[in-house]
Amino acid sequence: MNAPLRFHPRKTDSSYADLVQDAVVDPSLYTDPALFEAEMDKIFYKTWIWVAHESEIKNPGDFKTAQIGRQPVIVVRDKTGKINVLENRCRHRGATVCEKHKGNATGFTCPYHSWSYGLDGKLRGLPYPEGYEDVIEKADLPLQSLRCESYHGMIFASFNQEIEPLSDFLGHAKKWIDLFMKQGAGFPIKVQGEHKFSFKGNWKIQLENTTDGYHFPVVHKTFLSSVDEETSEMLSFMTDDQSITRSLGNGHSVMIMVPEHVDLDVDDGSEQLQERFAHVTEELSKTMPPEQVRRIVRSLHGAGFNLNLFPNVAMSMSFFRVLHPVSVGETQIRHVALGMDGGPEIANRERLRIHEHFQGPFGFGSPDDAEAWERVQAGSHAGRDAPILVNRGLNREWVDDNGDKVSHSTDETGMREAYAMWKKMMEK
Template sequence: MNVMPRASQWEQLIRPDRVHGSLYSDPAIFEAELRNIWYRTWVYVGHESEVPNANDYVVKSIGPQSIIMTRDEQGKINLLLNRCSHRGNEVCSYPKGNARSFTCPFHAWTFANDGRLAGYAFPEGYEGQDRSELALGRVTRMESYRGFVFGCFAAEGPTLKEYLGGAAETIDRLVRTSPEGEVEVTAGFLKHRVKANWKFILENECDGYHPGFVHTSIFSVAESGIGKLYGGSSTALTRDYGNGHTEIDLRPEFRKRDAPMSWFGTTPERLPDYTQRMKAAYGEQAAREIMIDGTPHVMIFPNLFIAEIQMFVIQPLAVDDSVQHVTALQFKGAPDLNRRLRQQTMGSVGPAGFLLADDSEMYERCHRGVLTRDPEWVFLGRGEKRERRDELGFKVGHVTDEVPSRGIWQHYRSLMERS
């Protein structure tokens, strides 16, 4: 195709129950996505716990763009573009560290970790130059919710809380898993790169139709019983929060079991320290409810996926090239739980893990498939006739229904039509 659609043409490419294959494969559409989504909406960048001390930094991204997240000497978090304001060279070459400044390796321009231009080599050639005009670029807006740092290049628009909407409650639910009410992103990241469009990953994260088939091998080996959560008789739900945020809500199944820590495949007796700390923090009844419900399975549009025991960050590099950055969730004040979270993460998405390998194979097969000419459409109609509104007004359906994909694409269309 390779033709950039006009706003009026998005309706032709995105229908209520299907989308055109070119949306995954057209380079011109990918470039439009960078402008209208990645560089215009709120995007998850990093977590405050990744820069706990003054002068800490970590290199992150918004789409293909490299971002340095720093905590300066005053304790303020900054999102700086990893690009020298002189000739565009990357000023930071290390993934993380502690530094008061960054020096460009090309011409030795030096920038403070709050972005200010601190100095340049042979300054006599810059008489009268206002250094403030040559500071590192920065993400226009930055906000943090429960320690999760988001950035937005648009100067105007909704606040982060408005953007998160109902999905903010899932993050609230996540941090309550900690006896101290905080998540820590301290386990390090694995990177998985696939030759596939980023939206295949986005849709799959809250697709409850595939686990019973794609992940049969790992479910069988682990004897986890997870497959039943995604069966035809499951009471679990899919949910569309709006703004592209979606969820697989497994709580109805866990509440039927009425067994604390069943969501994690264990019992309170096997995590005595964690159980005691939770009861001390929340009271016996509230702690029991939290440990029954477990952590959320939510996709925060466009790139943050919280998957019960792990956290994934999607990074698009090209129309057919994407990276998933994944780390084990860690909960402040829960050392015994955290140890098992790290172990399970390595087993499922580590170098020898099966779970993400299964998904990655599906992403690449789907991407190759949408390159065919006929049929050109991807069908997303499962459960359309039985979706309903929950008590808060959000669309929900059976765990195997494609409520999330339809919600994602309707939000996507609204963003793309703004151009």
């Protein structure tokens, strides 16, 4: 099956869905400001967006600020334990009521005119109330509350109050979220910290990357040369027939990189623990049984796959990658390091060192990825006569019994799934 290398004419100027045809994408998806504005309305303000992990707001009053599209929100646990996602915007004149990225609070107060709100968003008070008699009722002006649901500690929110249940949206991806969380080795997953940076490119360029195994040995050649032989061999999935990519519906996809670590509860004992973690094994063996030590050490690299959840979060082996579209040509990325909540400190420190080595600001992975993404953005200005191709593996893609499209991990099945969802949402 050969995909065309040029486009049919668009039906109308507003027919954005025509920009994705078969496995070919018009470069204007990266460069058109009007299309970017339409994506905010049709995608980011209509679907489920990941905003936080429950470990970040464990206690009453704990909060974290986030973005949905270009709108700021607050994710907060109130005094009853309920998680609320609130617009970070005073109902008076629109100023943000919280500027800290995270913390603990009893409420939120606007810095402009001191309107104050509770953790549930209710307007508690305003100064100098004279002049508001018979003008407003406090009960009518809470911080706007978003639809909010969570799955396995992953908190999602939506401006769309009529959206389908989160469980339905995640669909076949739920199985993979369950598997991803097994890297806690019997402990709950927790957020340990994050690295934030921006690149000069469109958000969809990064969206494509997480289940793009084709780029890994090329872009990350320096990283592979910087690690021990065992780690490099573990990540040599280019010619492994068990290393596959699956479309999971609703824009989601998964790329299996280390098949033997897909389900970390399964261990036949044949895998030798890496020598680089000998100090961890030695320390843990002082207080833990051998099977628990082995379970923790095997989990230090995380799960054996990258899971892409449309449109803004990836659960990538041992970290969350969160994208935030700033403009048509700029995207902010957060790399969120994960650890074991209540797990041994030495193992969590080792996970942080692994995260720093690849995802950190001085790591081998993030800078190389960002340069590749920016080069794609620069090249996209060539126009629609030089389309973006996402057709690798069309000749060997197949459909399994539950309807997932499956191909090799170096194929672009995941990208085609994401653009199919993009097209579906942009057609509405």
